[in-house]
Every structure is written in C-alpha cells, then in structure tokens.
Amino acid sequence: MKGERATSLLNDMLDRLEEGGWPLDLVDEILVFGSYTRGALNPSDVDLVVEHRTDDRSPPSSSTPCPTAATSPPR
Template identity: 45%
Template structure:
C-alpha cells in the first residue's frame, strides 16, 4: 500500500481511540507503531501495531 494510505489508517485508528468512549476502547493505555512504516518505507506492506490495554470483568 502507499505510505499515505497507511498513515491515514493509523490516524483513523488514533482518532477512534481518542474520541470514542464505548467499551472496550477506554481500556487501551498505549499504542506503539513499528516495522516498515516507522522506518520510512514509501510502500509498506502493512501497519504493525502493538497495543497495551487493561482488562476488566467483561473480558473472558
């Protein structure tokens, strides 16, 4: 995919995490990007994301 598309996907994800308070999104504590996108690739194959989140009683 083109870099602009990958950046757009990341921005959309971060916007949802920042604005949406519907469960389970408030459980997200940290988001890390890594891989070819963060290394500056002009055509990354994917977007690598790691997410740290809290658990609650609704999770099984």
C-alpha cells in the same frame, strides 16, 4: 499499501480511540514499529502492539504469541 494510506488508517484508528467508550477506553498505549516507522514509501503493512487493560466485561484471552509471528522468516 502506500505510505499515505497507512498514515490515514493509523489516524482513523487514533481518532476512534480518542472517542473512547468500552472497550477502547481500556487501551493504554499503541506502539508502531516496522517498515512504516522506518519511512518505507510503500509498506506492506503497519505493525502495531496494543497495550491494554482488561475488566470484568473483557472476554478471556491468551497471552500466547501468534504462532506465525514466531516462525515467519524476516523480510
């Protein structure tokens, strides 16, 4: 993925978040990390952490990390 494409996707996501509405209004913070934040010209992905609240309309969720995230070798 080109850096410009990654930036465009992030901007689109932030625009949608600003529009709000359920469930987007439950998002408190977006953290971006990884190769994109280090300025890679062609990042393979964009790493995000989404901090959010839940409400009575939210489906049950698990706070268990993705198993592949814990076992994937570093790049």
